[in-house]
Amino acid sequence: MKCVTCKHGNTALGKTAITFVQGENTLVIKDVPAQICDLCGAYYLDPDTLEEVRKVVNDETKTGHEISVVKLKKAA
Ligand SMILES: [Zn+2]
Numbered sequence: 001m002k003c004v005t006c007k008h009g010n011t012a013l014g015k016t017a018i019t020f021v022q023g024e025n026t027l028v029i030k031d032v033p034a035q036i037c038d039l040c041g042a043y044y045l046d047p048d049t050l051e052e053v054r055k056v057v058n059d060e061t062k063t064g065h066e067i068s069v070v071k072l073k074k075a076a
Contacts, residue, residue, distance in 0.1 A: 001035060001044075009039025016043045020057055027060050028069045029053060 003009040014036045020027040032053060034043040045053065052072055060068045 003037035003040060003042055005042035006037060006040040009037040009042075011035035011037050011042075011044060018043075018053065022061060024066060025061065025064070026067045027057060028067075029056055029072050030069065031071045033072075 001011050003011055012035065014034065015030075016032050016034045016036055017028055017030045018032055020029070032043075032045065033049055034045050036043045049072075056070055056072060060070060
């Protein structure tokens with residue numbers, strides 16, 4: 001698909017890492033499948049992946065670790 005961020009690049013399926021910072025806690029989720037722009041690097045997640053990411057964020061924020069690095073595991 002056409003990248004909506006830079007409006008020039010095209011996206012291709014790949015894997016990215018997403019970093020969340022909440023207060024003093026930093027969470028890095030690796031191996032997230034996403035459509036990634038070949039020009040500006042913007043990434044787009046599909047709704048299922050976004051839901052998985054949300055679950056991981058919820059679980060990890062409960063642990064209270066200052067820094068967590070996890071791999072996204074698809075449930076299905
Ligand atoms: Zn782009």
